[in-house]
Amino acid sequence: MQTNVTNSDITNIVADIVKTAKQKPGVTAVAATGSISNGLSTQVRLGEVETVEFNRDKSIDIVVYKQKSKGAVAISDFGKDAITSAIAAACRIADYTEADQYAGLAETELLATEFPDLDLYHPAAVSADQAIAYAQQIEAAALGYDPRIKNTDGAVFSSGESFFVYANSDNFLQGVSKTSFNAYCTALAAANGKMQRDYDYTVARNINSLEAFNAIGIRAAQKTLARLGAQKLKTCTAPVLFVPQMARGIWGTLISAISGGALYRKSSFLLDKLGSKIFPDFVNIAENPFLKGALGSACFDDDGVATQSKNIIANGKLETYLLSCYAARRLGMKSAGNAGGVFNLIIEPGALGYEGLLQKMGTGLVVTELMGQGTNIVSGDYSHAAFGYWVENGKIQYPVEEITIAGNLVDIFQNIVAIGNDVDYRGNTITGSVLIDAMTIAGT
């Protein structure tokens, strides 16, 4: 389907909006973000097509400032009338919001001026039939892996491309094109009347960088089979090894706690910890927004501010907060380009692989899935449902379910004893497994 809205169309529309709105009475500054995306997602189950979805979206967000008051409007209709009334609405809202001395566009000297090609756009014409065939291949690998995989919750292949453009009344105007391809499969199996499921996936900006489809299906099957016969566990205190996908969650709590919003609201367990040692010496974490082709790469943040490669944790010490311009002003600091988050968080791997970490742990729990909302960023209290494997003498003994793991993140951070070199690149956080010395495991 044709959107009839091209990248250059939306760039012109956004630039016009900024110019037009800036001329409205009382308006002192304007920012606008436009985005368009096109995609296709197919799901197959037991070899048959379940869904074919064509996605096509467009939207523009407009923010106007009247001195220190602001008004925001979002629209999906790009008609002239719709845009005119959107600008009027944003101006009207700005009359109602109150002056916030920290509000406003980015300081102009912080705006990005260099826009290297980060290798994020690799268009590939994937037809619905091809996408179906890819999903079928993945699922067939899962079903063919073992006779106990009799059913699946489907395999999905999706592809999409997007363009977004940010403009403000300080003459910033920059667009970025990205492509994204991903596939996953969820396998099902049962033993002794108890069903389990698990999944695996691949994601990349270039279709040629996706993992082999067979491997995705096979891993989904293996992970599902490994869950069969899961037992409960007695309540205990033990070491916990987070596989990379779960370790991302631990690092995610760090990012939340050192993000501007949590800090200026005094809603973080890491308040006033800048320069303090919050991890053991061997923990080093960096942000690299310029990794070619990576999922989190960007030259500028949501304020248009140039992103920066920087250390976040060096030898266990917190080196920086992650701030937008607004948060920086609130804290009397300077933005380092983190409006909208962190751009490729890279955890320095240690010497041990997954097997080595199991050996180091000796007896404890490997966590492969976490559920629930039990992270309190204000207090650092952490309590989540977990699925995993009980380990003795460095060897997996049996799967465990219906348990929780709990602790306080201040202690959990300090109790990291190793980070693996089994690095998982499939996300904005690039990490190996993480071994925590001790957590409370609640079971029977």
Added chain:
Amino acid sequence: MSTNLEIASQALLEPSGITQTDLEKVLDSILGRSVDTADLYFQGTRAENWVLEDGIIKDAGYSLEHGVGVRAVSGEKTGYAYSDDIVLPALQQAAAAARTISQMDGNNKIKAWDQKIIKPHNLYLPDDPLLSLSDDQKIALLHSINAEARRQDPRVSQVIVSLAGTHNVILVAASDGTYAADIRPLVRLSVSVVVEQNGKRERASYGGGGRLDYKMFLQQDTGLKYAQQAVRQALVNLEAVPAPAGVMPVVLGPGWPGVLLHEAVGHGLEGDCNRKRSSVFTDRIGQRVASEHCTIVDDGTIPGRRGSLNIDDEGVPTQCTTLIEKGILKGYMQDKLNARLMGTVSTGNGRRESFASIPMPRMTNTYMLAGNHDPQEIIASVKKGIYAVSFAGGQVDTTSGNFVFTASEAYLIEDGKITTPIKDASLVGSGPEILHKVSMVGNDLALDLGIGTCGKDGQTVPVGVGQPTLKLDEITVGGTARND
């Protein structure tokens, strides 16, 4: 007075001159392929939000969205495409994309429009809630709530009040003859506070809403009470001690703790995962899945509730569906597709986030009916356990049945009395097992206050939950304080 259908046609179709005949032609073009059914879903949404923080109206936003989704269904296959422009050429393009699901020619015909729902629900007024207060009144409301929160206690260090409203107009035209519309208001107010004492901080939030208008927050000082409750809960949590770890009896308070039912059984009783035989409840209709004290329904027909709908997003009137009756599994929640494939009929649970999303079986308001115990009697029956009254949310794996929900306000019960508050703790269990452990059900059925949002396959929809006070003889509590 205009009917919903007239208002919706006027809002969604007339601006671009699309007629009923056009809709028939588009549906016919889809049925030209070997397709069982097809539907068109038109939507127009106005939404706004106002946020007060640091004592000032800091953010306000307004959004306008409309579009049309086109679905073609052939056997178990669904083709879906949409456009965020409601004009005939875009509709035709979307139809052409959706029908690619089937390559063969077909000869199905659309049924004559059936615009008469025998007894239409009238669960909420069609009026635009954004207009129910002036902007000045909305701002005054937020300021009064902020003042009320700060007035409660000097330890209150942060207050965020947010007010949101949407006015959603939908129209469904389907090849099975469905031609129906709904006009859905939805409002929500929430208060979030941080309290601070000797360098220790805690947060809590409280709020409510429904398919009503903003005046609901002015009546009986409802908005001010949210502020009082948010501060009370945050102060309680300042005093909280580490939660215990292990298996123990848990008494759940009335209302919002019904999130237990939503996670433990609700999702697993949605038609899609049972049609795919991936649910822990597959093939268990007629079996005992809960104690005899448990009767659980999904009811989309309660006036003004957040989870209620006059018709679902496939144009089917909502109903009250009994899921579990005295512990016996009675039925699943169905949309049209899964009902047809399972040889049954839709229960009015076909919902979608927007025109850009495929409908799925989803919950509306899910709750357990009242029993006959005095809540005090239930608490008094526990020697050592937990009393949980508020939750941060939950999650379930519908295949294994394992679920979690996380308490945000809970207390120890010692010798039948509520004593010390405990820190946030996750409660975990297995869906088909946990409700066997329900041994006492209170006479105090309450629904939540109207802030629930449910996510599934990337789509979020507003829902409600509820229950009376109930006692679980045992469940695993995920604290840090070991009892050995």
